[in-house]
Amino acid sequence: MTIIDGKEVAAALRKEISVEVASMVADGKPAPHLVAILVGDDGASQTYVGHKEKCCNEVGFDSTIIRLPESTTEEELLAEIIKLNEDDTVDGFIVQLPIPKHISEQKVIEAIDPKKDVDGFHPVNSGRMISSLPSYLPATPDGILSLLKYYKIETSGKHCVVLGRSNIVGRPMANLLSQKGWDCTVTICHSRTKNLKEMVSSADIVVAAIGISEFVTGDMIKPGAVVIDVGITRVKSDKTKSGWKLLGDVKFDEVAPKCSFITPVPGGVGPMTIISLMKNTLKAAKKEIY
Ligand code: GUN
Numbered sequence: 608m609t610i611i612d613g614k615e616v617a618a619a620l621r622k623e624i625s626v627e628v629a630s631m632v633a634d635g636k637p638a639p640h641l642v643a644i645l646v647g648d649d650g651a652s653q654t655y656v657g658h659k660e661k662c663c664n665e666v667g668f669d670s671t672i673i674r675l676p677e678s679t680t681e682e683e684l685l686a687e688i689i690k691l692n693e694d695d696t697v698d699g700f701i702v703q704l705p706i707p708k709h710i711s712e713q714k715v716i717e718a719i720d721p722k723k724d725v726d727g728f729h730p731v732n733s734g735r736m737i738s739s740l741p742s743y744l745p746a747t748p749d750g751i752l753s754l755l756k757y758y759k760i761e762t763s764g765k766h767c768v769v770l771g772r773s774n775i776v777g778r779p780m781a782n783l784l785s786q787k788g789w790d791c792t793v794t795i796c797h798s799r800t801k802n803l804k805e806m807v808s809s810a811d812i813v814v815a816a817i818g819i820s821e822f823v824t825g826d827m828i829k830p831g832a833v834v835i836d837v838g839i840t841r842v843k844s845d846k847t848k849s850g851w852k853l854l855g856d857v858k859f860d861e862v863a864p865k866c867s868f869i870t871p872v873p874g875g876v877g878p879m880t881i882i883s884l885m886k887n888t889l890k891a892a893k894k895e896i897y
Contacts, residue, residue, distance in 0.1 A: 608863055609758070611835075611870045613750075616757045617878040621666055624885050628667035631892070639892035640669040641725065641884070642691055642700035646684060646710070647677035652703045659701075662881045668888060671697075681710045685718050692720040699725030699743075699891040701884070722897040725887035728775065736779060739786055741896045743887040748780040750879025751814065751835055752789070760812075760833055760868060763790040768806050770823070770856065771816035772797045776837055780814055815856035825861030834862055834869045837876050 632638055641663055643656045656672055663670035673687065684706070691700045700723055702715050716724075721731035727743035735742035744752075755762060767784050771777035772795050784791040791812065796803050798817075807813055807827040815823050816837035828834065838856030846852070855872030863869050870876050890896055 608866050609868045610863070611754055611758060611868055611875055613754065613870060613875045613878040616754055617882050619757070620753065620879075620882045621662070621885070624882075624889055625666040627889065632667065637696075637892075638667055638669050639698050639888045640671070640696055641888045642671045642673060642697050644673045644675065644684070644687060644691075644700065644702045646675045646679050646702070646706045649705065652705070656703050659881055659884060662885060666885055668885065677707055679707070679710070681714065684710055684715060688715065688718045692718075692723060697723065699723045699888045701726045723891060725884055725891055727779075727887065733774070733779065737782055743890065743896065744783070744883065745775050745779050746880040746883040746887075747776045747816070747837060747876060748783050749883040749886070750876055751780060751837075752783060753879055753882070754835070754870065754876070755789075755833075758868060762812065765791050765811035766794070766809055767791040767812040767814065768794045768796060768810035769814045769816065770796050770803075770807070771814075771818065771837070773816065776816040777814075780816070784812075784814075813857075817856050819856060820854035821856070821858040823857040823862060825858065825865055828862050828865045830865050831867045832865065834866050835876060836870050836872050838872060839877065 628638060643659055645652060645656050660670045660672060691697050706712060706715060716728045719729055721729045724732050725743055727745040732742040736744060769777050769781045777795060781793045781795045783789060785793045794806055796806050804827050808829055810829060810832055812833045814835045818838065820838060820840040834857055836855035836857040840854045841851050842854050843850060844852040853873050859871065
């Protein structure tokens with residue numbers, strides 16, 4: 608059994624990106640510029656945006672964080688987005704989610720110019736992805752594909768069960784794995800799936816993105832399966848300094864001994880998602896897609 612080291616893969620890809628950025632800059636081109644809009648003061652979002660800024664610095668990107676108060680209106684946020692759409696010094700930008708409830712997430716996503724939508728959430732980008740056209744891929748599925756590639760995990764003809772049908776993880780993941788080049792046979796399971804346990808038991812590859820901590824147990828896993836854990840549930844813990852710990856969607860201690868490969872939480876999929884954002888921003892700066 609191999610524990611997939613997301614930190615190692617992320618470091619390797621970060622290095623590749625920084626070499627490419629250094630060569631762009633040496634050629635007299637501007638460094639890629641990523642902007643993040645953060646609305647309100649959600650603690651987890653502040654941490655994520657901080658990590659994104661740090662990663663930008665590491666790979667040589669310019670980065671800007673626009674912090675807006677919780678009281679920002681939908682019109683004000685949309686106006687900010689339009690400004691960034693028109694700003695030639697900005698290659699790509701994201702609006703960190705969640706946003707306050709009085710603002711429509713869908714309106715915000717659709718207001719972003721698809722050319723600058725480095726989250727890959729705009730329907731133009733998801734539509735292009737589904738049609739196997741070049742697009743900005745959503746960070747978590749793209750990060751998982753990078754892990755599979757790095758560890759040379761065979762996917763062709765394998766049965767992959769994706770647990771969860773969210774717009775940003777489950778469905779794009781299922782779609783990408785079914786595409787040419789990955790060639791999986793994919794089943795999506797969700798809260799209404801009747802024979803979920805049997806489905807998972809028949810999987811060669813399990814992607815757990817159901818949002819329920821330790822949902823996948825050892826008895827569900829076919830010996831030799833590859834298990835990718837997307838879950839990140841914070842739970843209180845008296846064993847850590849911070850007073851909380853992260854749990855995945857997989858009961859790691861039970862599942863790991865049965866697997867060929869497994870991602871831990873933390874340190875598996877998590878570190879890869881920021882790298883995918885950096886890859887998309889680099890593509891935007893190089894005008895590789897549009
Ligand atoms: N909140 C949690 N994950 C993400 C992400 O990938 N992009 C954005 N914009 N917000 C998030």
